[in-house]
Amino acid sequence: MPTPILVKLLLQAALATLLMLMLWIGLDASLPGTVWSVMTISKSALTVEYCEFNHPQRFFHQPINTYSNLAYFFFGILILLIARHDYRNRVNRQANRLADFPLLSVLMGSCFVYLSIGSAFFHASLTYVGQRVDMNATYSILITLLGITLYHLVYRIRLSRLQQRLWVAALVAVIGLFLPLALLVPSSRLVPALILLLNAGMVMHFVQFRAQRSIGLVLLSLTLVVLAIYIRTLDVQKVGCDPYSFFQGHALWHLLTALSSFCSYWFFRFTKRRPPQLG
Template sequence: MPTAVLSRLILQAGVATILMLIGWAGLDKTLTASVWSAMKVSQSALTVEYCEFNHPQRFFHQPVNTYSNLAYFFFGVLILLVARQDNRYRTSHTPNRLAGFPLLSALMGVCFIYLSIGSAFFHASLTYLGQRVDMNATYSILLTLLGITGYHLGHRIRLSSTQQWLWIAAVLVAIGMFLPLARLVPSARLVPALILLLNAGMVIHYAQFRAQRSIWVVLLSLVLVVLAIYIRTLDVQKVGCDPYSFFQGHALWHLLTALSSFCSYCFFRFNKTPASLAA
């Protein structure tokens, strides 16, 4: 994809994110916490899991942790725009395998936006329902990335249009299955397991296509997520905690995990060689 086209898509995603920010700010200004009053409070709220102060009178109970989810929104819109671009110029000889499967990129973008809204819902309401949606959206990102990984590991297989839809359906079924599974297995086990599986798959694919893939993108994605987990742990343990500060550890977790997930997507979508990047 030419740099000029990618720059235009980034600008469009930035504008969409600013508009969403304005919309969220309007909701926070207009509505009150009474919207959430009929919902069950989450265990996270009862134990004061995160550092940021809970503003019980505001629509956004934790404003910084809520607004920071716009990072996921930005990357989600950007990936959707890439998917639209790929679909518009797709050919049977597309050099990048993921560019030839825009539906999978579109699902990735939708999952980013799902996490943006789901996590914002949780931090705005601190409800049990919000927490469940937030976690399922988190799993949706990881499962879709694993779906992309599996698609590339089977690089000798060319999927027909019908088979591509079936691949998308399989990923969606897996996301749905994680709704009950997440209640049985702690996220402290599931999330690291999925992250390790994803990175193992990327390393294997790198070994298959060294000329087209960059190991530095894999390492960057891993470093970012490890740093995010470390900062989230400090936030939960209230290390250096200032509940009223604009800078919150969990908000940084949102930014770093969004960047890490986007790096994982870029590893597959953008080839290392200039000729392939232009496709």
């Protein structure tokens, strides 16, 4: 795919994100904060976990932390558009292993959108259910990226279309299993463990295909997520905290983790020899 077509996909994703922003603005302006009052408040709200001020009268209790989730939405739509391209252009499918498995990109893009909506739901409502959905959506991205990594590490194995569907179904099942698992293992341990496992797998795949993969993307992805964790920690500890500021540390966490996750996807989906080609 020529670069102009990739730019077209970026513009389409940006347009979809703009439309979603307009929808969210409309919801925040027209619905009262009391909509969430029938739901159980999260521990995060009770302990004032994040710096941003809670506006209980607004539909979006934490507006900046809510709107910043559009970063996940943008990348999710972009990946779904790439998946659609892969479905329509399978002539060159042998050139890229992920291009030959567009359903896996569909799952990846869907997880980004899931996190966008799930995290927005949590920061808008500050409810227990929202917090659970937010955390599960976070795990869904990591699990899917690990699934993509494993699929590439066993590169000698070619999956049939049926086997591809079964692999995606298995990943969805694992994502579902993480709903109860998240209650047993603290996210402060599980999330870093999954991140380290993901980056270790990416390094292993880079060793397998040095000519095609970029170690720079691995380092960039890891750097972005480490920086995101650092900023989130400062936000939780209220270091340099201004509850009424337009700039919120947790909102930056959303942007950086979205970029980091997309870098991981980019590492597998695009080759180094002909960037930014698909297939």
